[in-house]
Amino acid sequence: xxxxxxxxxxxxxxxxxxxxxxxxxxxxxxxxxxxxxxxxxxxxxxxxxxxxxxxxxxxxxxxxxxxxxxxxxxxxxxxxxxxxxxxxxxxxxxxxxxxxxxxxxxxxxxxxxxxxxxxxxxxxxxxxxxxxxxxxxxxxxxxxxxxxxxxxxxxxxxxxxxxxxxxxxxxxxxxxxxxxxxxxxxxx
Amino acid sequence: xxxxxxxxxxxxxxxxxxxxxxxxxxxxxxxxxxxxxxxxxxxxxxxxxxxxxxxxxxxxxxxxxxxxxxxxxxxxxxxxxxxxxxxxxxxxxxxxxxxxxxxxxxxxxxxxxxxxxxxxxxxxxxxxxxxxxxxxxxxxxxxxxxxxxxxxxxxxxxxxxxxxxxxxxxxxxxxxxxxxxxxx
Numbered sequence: 001x002x003x004x005x006x007x008x009x010x011x012x013x014x015x016x017x018x019x020x021x022x023x024x025x026x027x028x029x030x031x032x033x034x035x036x037x038x039x040x041x042x043x044x045x046x047x048x049x050x051x052x053x054x055x056x057x058x059x060x061x062x063x064x065x066x067x068x069x070x071x072x073x074x075x076x077x078x079x080x081x082x083x084x085x086x087x088x089x090x091x092x093x094x095x096x097x098x099x100x101x102x103x104x105x106x107x108x109x110x111x112x113x114x115x116x117x118x119x120x121x122x123x124x125x126x127x128x129x130x131x132x133x134x135x136x137x138x139x140x141x142x143x144x145x146x147x148x149x150x151x152x153x154x155x156x157x158x159x160x161x162x163x164x165x166x167x168x169x170x171x172x173x174x175x176x177x178x179x180x181x182x183x184x185x186x187x188x
Numbered sequence: 189x190x191x192x193x194x195x196x197x198x199x200x201x202x203x204x205x206x207x208x209x210x211x212x213x214x215x216x217x218x219x220x221x222x223x224x225x226x227x228x229x230x231x232x233x234x235x236x237x238x239x240x241x242x243x244x245x246x247x248x249x250x251x252x253x254x255x256x257x258x259x260x261x262x263x264x265x266x267x268x269x270x271x272x273x274x275x276x277x278x279x280x281x282x283x284x285x286x287x288x289x290x291x292x293x294x295x296x297x298x299x300x301x302x303x304x305x306x307x308x309x310x311x312x313x314x315x316x317x318x319x320x321x322x323x324x325x326x327x328x329x330x331x332x333x334x335x336x337x338x339x340x341x342x343x344x345x346x347x348x349x350x351x352x353x354x355x356x357x358x359x360x361x362x363x364x365x366x367x368x369x370x371x372x
Contacts, residue, residue, distance in 0.1 A: 058218035
């Protein structure tokens with residue numbers, strides 16, 4: 001066995017995870033190698049010294065001294081109360097609305113966003129990998145758009161109107177939810 | 189009674205219950221500080237300070253960690269802060285009083301004391317970032333994960349620091365061996 005390996009086994013020994021087989025190997029090596037034997041007993045000495053618990057006990061009367069010191073300390077502990085269900089609900093709705101709003105915006109304006117990401121050297125590679133997914137997404141959007149156009153003769157205009165209304169409405173909804181959540185949090 | 193139940197009692201105003209926590213953890217706190225400062229008087233003062241700090245911040249204790257982990261974190265941080273404020277290193281072993289052991293003859297006691305001083309000297313030479321994990325591991329018997337929770341560092345860093353600390357201690361002791369008197 002090489003000394004490097006013996007050193008690793010010494011570390012395992014100190015970690016208390018040495019197997020019987022490894023212990024025998026290490027034992028054999030340190031009887032042969034003076035340098036490793038010296039290392040082993042040095043490690044052993046450190047461990048013994050650190051484990052020595054003599055004079056490691058707190059002095060007598062320690063508790064009394066501490067209690068005397070805290071006797072006059074008056075603290076108004078701020079006890080934590082569990083978050084009410086309404087707050088959790090408001091928070092979840094707020095997050096959902098916000099994510100939904102962002103998702104809708106990204107769907108509608110995916111081409112400008114993709115273009116922006118492609119121009120940025122840091123996001124270029126990632127954006128290129130996203131192109132097939134975005135194309136697929138566009139196909140779905142166009143599909144929906146076409147179906148809407150078929151459904152309503154004036155489809156194109158309706159889609160533009162929906163686009164113009166949906167974005168501000170969702171943003172306002174998210175803001176209101178967030179405001180409610182913040183307000184309730186402050187009241188706690 | 190569990191630690192957490194005692195803490196809840198203290199938080200509800202039963203101050204006297206805190207004495208039980210002090211009693212449970214005084215040796216843990218004191219021994220860590222004593223290993224780091226090598227001064228029993230300073231260790232006593234700092235250990236009391238730790239418990240006062242714990243008392244003041246009881247409401248901030250998160251039961252996701254063991255109470256011992258939390259108190260050890262406060263202890264190590266307080267000692268580091270205290271040393272930083274003092275802006276001086278800990279007492280060297282030469283300044284430590286010689287306490288002859290009652291076991292064995294005087295010569296044996298002297299040799300044992302010298303050996304102990306050598307190790308303590310090596311330990312004192314370690315920077316805190318290495319000394320704290322190795323004390324927590326070998327003296328307090330904490331696992332790597334528990335040390336990681338105490339010092340708030342990733343597990344990989346803890347393992348690496350303990351490994352490095354052992355190597356540094358060994359090198360220090362082997363280098364000082366020529367001048368030292370302990371034998372193998």
